[in-house]
Amino acid sequence: MANAWRWFHQLGSPKYLFQKTGQWLPWIWGATLILLAVGLYYSLWASPIEVRQGQGHTVRIMYVHVPAAALSMIGYIAMAIAATVGLVWKMKMAFAVVRSIAPVGAAMTFLALFTGSVWGKPTWGTWWEWDARMTSELLLLFLYLGYIALHASFSDRSKADKAGAILAIVGVINIPIIYFSVKWWNTLHQGYSITEKGALNPAFQTPLFLMLAGIYLLFAALVLMRLRAEIVLRNQKSRWVIEWASGKTLERGES
Amino acid sequence: MILTLLKRELKVARRNWIGLAIPLLFFIIVVSLFPFAVSPEAPVLQQLAPGVIWVAALLAMLLSLEQFYRSDYQDGSLEQLLLMSSPTSVAISKILAHWLLTGLPLVVLSPLLGVLMQINHGVEHSAHTWVLMLSLVLGTPTLCLLGAVGMSLTLAASRNGLLVSILIIPLYVPVLIFGASTVTASLENMRYNGELAILGAFLLIAIVFAPFASGRALKISVG
Amino acid sequence: MSQSQDIQFDGLYAHELTVSRSEQILLEDADLHLAPSTITYLYGENGAGKTSLMRCLAGLLQPEHGTVYWNNKPINHPESGFCSDLIFLAHSLSMKNELTIAENLAFYAQLRLKDRVTTTVLKTQISQVLIDLGIGGLERRMFAELSAGQQHKVALARLVLEPAKIWILDEPFVNLDHKTRGWLAAKTLEFKKQGGTVLFTSHHHIDELPVDQKVGVEHE
Secondary structure, three states: OHHHHHHHHHHOOHHHHHHHHHHHHHHHHHHHHHHHHHHHHHHHOOOOOEOOOOOEHHHHHHHHHHHHHHHHHHHHHHHHHHHHHHHHHOOHHHHHHHHHHHHHHHHHHHHHHHHHHHHHHHHHOOOOOOOHHHHHHHHHHHHHHHHHHHHHOOOOHHHHHHHHHHHHHHHHHHHHHHHHHHHHHHHHOOOOOOOOOOOOOHHHHHHHHHHHHHHHHHHHHHHHHHHHHHHHHHOOOOHHHHHHHOOOOOOOOOO | OHHHHHHHHHHHHHHOHHHHHHHHHHHHHHHHHHHHHOOOOHHHHHHHHHHHHHHHHHHHHHHHHHHHHHHHHHOOHHHHHHHHOOHHHHHHHHHHHHHHHHHHHHHHHHHHHHHHOOOOOOOOOOHHHHHHHHHHHHHHHHHHHHHHHHHHHHOOOOOOOHHHHHHHHHHHHHHHHHHHHHHHHHHOOOOOHHHHHHHHHHHHHHHHHHHHHHHHHHHHHHO | OOHHHHOOOOOEEEEEEEEEEOOEEEEEEEEEEEOOOEEEEEEEOOOOOHHHHHHHHHOOOOOOEEEEEEOOEEOOOHHHOHHHHEEEEOOOOOOOOOOEHHHHHHHHHHHHHOOOOOHHHHHHHHHHHHHHOOOOOOOOOEHHHOOHHHHHHHHHHHHHHOOOOEEEEOOOOOOOOHHHHHHHHHHHHHHHHOOOEEEEEOOOOOOOOOOOEEEEEOOO
């Protein structure tokens, strides 16, 4: 327990975090590329097409859509958790994490919307349907963009961090409310629903799980890369950043 | 303490009455555009009425936010208020003043808009008007509370104005959904007390979280 | 938390204070003690961080590091009573254009005294201080209608109307006429005699006001 606590504190040090993420990244990237390569092979070639609901090849979109949609939610929740850590424990690196997740999360949300739309055209015959999930996802995209816009509007970064953190927390309280409201509204208007649950054919499971793992890792890798950029940006005046930028290897330790 | 703060808010706002009247005028004018754009026929307008009136009310609430926060931030009063009283009570006084001077007038004006939008078309009594007012009574305070959080967050930001709208509108969606559907249910002669209860629940949740969050945000903006 | 017990400094005490503004560190690990019955003069060039330090001591700006104590309790601790003991006058006058002079002053006095003062008493106090400041009889005028100099005087009137134990004043003497400078210096000395703590900044030396402590903020 004491160890975990110490580790938590070390993560608050920009230099330590920068070094650690630098060590992790090659491994994460390696695993990401392998998983995505195998996953794409399975999802594009080595899996059957859907026949029961007549979706045909469009079912393959699901292998990207499902992970992206899951990550769009997880990303926002992770932002709110990091924001809480930042506000409660006054840990500045947590704010850097919030800022790093935002664009990647927004991109995932957009990807989920885009793939949903591409899937919707052949399936429903329309690019856009005010389906409960798609509508919630759209509002989630607005929440992400709101955070990014708010953060960019301050000249003082520490104010931007704190204000953005509050917005992330207020947003996360609202996500279930928004989802519930939109779902209720949707049933009222009897829209389409893609929530036709059936036992997932095992043939679809392998590519889906591979792609889930692959895209989750891709998300982590992108966030960590952004985080490293953010750390350098925020500590551009510290000695260790100047030394690192001039090509020296970093000494171990915290500062 | 909140009473002292509230009295001051009301006094300042009253001397600046034109700033209060403009969002209300906007509310009426926006609604009056719909007959021109869609159709002046009563059944069509009646069907659109709940959504149109609710969207216009929501925008009027957003427009009026600036006035209650911006000048206190700029002339340094906000700083003094935060030094002498708790951030939460400052936020509460602003939220109350905003609702009393914008939300409440919107509720009072809404029957007039109901008439413009032919909300009582085909019925003898004016039950729909009462439902519209009731939905606004329960919904507009939530809009004030959420708006207070957004406004407090953007006070120190450089590009303001529209920024607060971008932050807050996604959060307004649940209130809009249930506010408008309360009235729609009434128009369709269905029970609407479930919708009203949910609007009330939103209000309670917002009362618990928003003043605190807004107070924290005010403190950050000033610091 | 254990630190707060063994520190015994009356008045305002800042411990290991690090203040930054827009990610620039203005002050690092500074200790500062403002004892009761002392006047402290804070000097430094423009942009050195005088205002930021004052805002930090007043509790408006969060320090990067360190704590400010008031009578041995952290200032944000409710028991320290700091928020009712402090008058902080900043560059911005913090008065509403839409209110009259009397309404502006009465509001702050009532907020501080939590309505323990009757409006009639407050009214006579306000007219008296306005007469002392040479703007007598203007209490029913709107704040916006006054000249800049007169507006400044209204802000200073708060020092007399509101009971306090510490004043933090940012450039209180700037653009004041000779007579008002004398008035402010006299009031400050009177406040000190009653046990008050004063911190002020100024670009020029103020002849009328002997100071007990000088604190400089410098650029790196």
